[in-house]
Amino acid sequence: MSVVEDEILPAVPERLRLAAAPESAAELAEEVGALLVSGGDVAAFERALDGLVRHAHSDREGLKAALDPVVARRWWKDAASWHSTGNGPFGLSPHGLDVVVAAVFEAVGMHTLHAAVQQGSTEANCRHSGPARAFEARLWEVAYRIRTEPLPFLLATPTWGTGLLEADELVARLAEYRRLDTRPGAADFAQALLRVRRDDPATTAAAAARARAFGSPEGYRLAQWLTSEAPPPPAMRRRTSGTRVLVEIGELEEIQGLFPPEFRLLGRPFALFKHRWYCRHWDTGDRQHWLAVVPGRRELLAARLLLDISTVAVDESRGEAAVLPLLAEADGTAGEALHLAVAYGLAARHPEDRLAAVDALLVLAARGHLDAGRLGSDLGELVERGAVKPSRLAESIRTAAATGAYSTVWSVLRVLLPRLLSGLAVDPPSGAGPVRGLGDLLAVAADCAERSGARGALDHLSRAAERRGSSRVVVQARRLRTALAQEDAA
Numbered sequence: 001m002s003v004v005e006d007e008i009l010p011a012v013p014e015r016l017r018l019a020a021a022p023e024s025a026a027e028l029a030e031e032v033g034a035l036l037v038s039g040g041d042v043a044a045f046e047r048a049l050d051g052l053v054r055h056a057h058s059d060r061e062g063l064k065a066a067l068d069p070v071v072a073r074r075w076w077k078d079a080a081s082w083h084s085t086g087n088g089p090f091g092l093s094p095h096g097l098d099v100v101v102a103a104v105f106e107a108v109g110m111h112t113l114h115a116a117v118q119q120g121s122t123e124a125n126c127r128h129s130g131p132a133r134a135f136e137a138r139l140w141e142v143a144y145r146i147r148t149e150p151l152p153f154l155l156a157t158p159t160w161g162t163g164l165l166e167a168d169e170l171v172a173r174l175a176e177y178r179r180l181d182t183r184p185g186a187a188d189f190a191q192a193l194l195r196v197r198r199d200d201p202a203t204t205a206a207a208a209a210r211a212r213a214f215g216s217p218e219g220y221r222l223a224q225w226l227t228s229e230a231p232p233p234p235a236m237r238r239r240t241s242g243t244r245v246l247v248e249i250g251e252l253e254e255i256q257g258l259f260p261p262e263f264r265l266l267g268r269p270f271a272l273f274k275h276r277w278y279c280r281h282w283d284t285g286d287r288q289h290w291l292a293v294v295p296g297r298r299e300l301l302a303a304r305l306l307l308d309i310s311t312v313a314v315d316e317s318r319g320e321a322a323v324l325p326l327l328a329e330a331d332g333t334a335g336e337a338l339h340l341a342v343a344y345g346l347a348a349r350h351p352e353d354r355l356a357a358v359d360a361l362l363v364l365a366a367r368g369h370l371d372a373g374r375l376g377s378d379l380g381e382l383v384e385r386g387a388v389k390p391s392r393l394a395e396s397i398r399t400a401a402a403t404g405a406y407s408t409v410w411s412v413l414r415v416l417l418p419r420l421l422s423g424l425a426v427d428p429p430s431g432a433g434p435v436r437g438l439g440d441l442l443a444v445a446a447d448c449a450e451r452s453g454a455r456g457a458l459d460h461l462s463r464a465a466e467r468r469g470s471s472r473v474v475v476q477a478r479r480l481r482t483a484l485a486q487e488d489a490a
Helices: 025-038 042-058 060-071 080-085 098-104 110-119 129-148 167-180 186-195 201-213 217-227 261-267 284-293 298-314 320-329 336-346 351-366 372-385 390-402 406-421 438-452 461-465 472-485
Strands: 236-241 244-249
Touching: 025 042, 025 060, 025 098, 042 060, 042 098, 042 129, 042 284, 060 098, 098 129, 110 129, 129 186, 129 261, 129 284, 129 298, 167 201, 167 217, 186 217, 186 261, 186 284, 201 217, 236 336, 244 298, 244 336, 244 372, 284 298, 284 320, 298 320, 298 336, 320 336, 320 351, 336 351, 336 372, 336 390, 351 390, 351 406, 372 390, 372 406, 390 406, 390 438, 406 438, 406 461, 438 472, 461 472
Parallel strands: none
Antiparallel strands: 236 244
């Protein structure tokens, strides 16, 4: 008999409210400097972006003076001589906050800004185009408006660090724009619509009524958006490419219509074999901001990042799984794409990627978003296809179990193990053996069963336990069979 231990899962991450933009230019410059050097999360980025807009509107010269020491050695600082030819240091990309800060110093040409705002990107579509272009469109627009028609503040600055924006806050900002006779930026307003919360009928109805009363195009558009029925999630289709299992997405009609062209890409079908596989979006630091472009729709982003994440297991790349904990903490359905992404991450070549996947697994479980059966089935399929090495997977699973998540890990293994055990013969021919790492997975499973009180039969386990010899697979299969069959302690 064994004593069942309590399941230990991490605390569910709390939703954090954004602080107001810095009131002084000196404080803002300090925060911008830190972001330009080492990056930051969504909250820090959005707070600084709104601060740049506010200070550029109220006292641009004072802002320049505060920022001057911060940007003295930025790569674009001495590029003013390029502007006479219509070229500039930014080319196809705004490089995050850099284009906005450069606009304050007039270090990015009007030709470049005008083309980016009026024509959009001329690049061929890739799997990242939807979130990347929407994110960049707003930065180009902000920089352009600083040079031409400064905004007093941004409409789309989120209320929460996840990217969500409260409806009453957006209505209040539109009211202030109306009072100041300010023309909203098309990209900023589109981003605000995608961020605004619509899950509280009473709140959204009241906000919609106030917005409609403005009598402005934006007020009517917001009212329509808030009161429209939530569309069904887009259709998803599993596809294979070599050893990989990937996901395609159908059209999301809601993000079409009156949205700017750079935003419509978010709602268009994502087909693996109709988009370029290689592109310029190699900077994984931007991906957390892509999540804030479409808060509450993490499957849209997970599907577009799935090929990248799969490389940590299939191609032994490094760092692509870093986004997994952020996906786990984000809002929205945890479906096929996200579970496949975690499966690849758990079998990553490099320890930091495996740890990121373990963190994501535990956060999903703590939030009640983990479909353990789906993850176990996905892992089994990927092992059979050769995309996932069981030996690496065993290390990740052992790490997850060691945190105290015994029931969670067992719920995944109870689906995975029968697929790995099904091919074992009781009397194997000479030289034949189980897949590498199976013994380690069985050891973790036995430990989890003993500690969680798991009971019941497991397909094909007896066949492994009845094999001759004392290999690790046989020993741990027998141990697991015993644990599943024993009586609970009184």
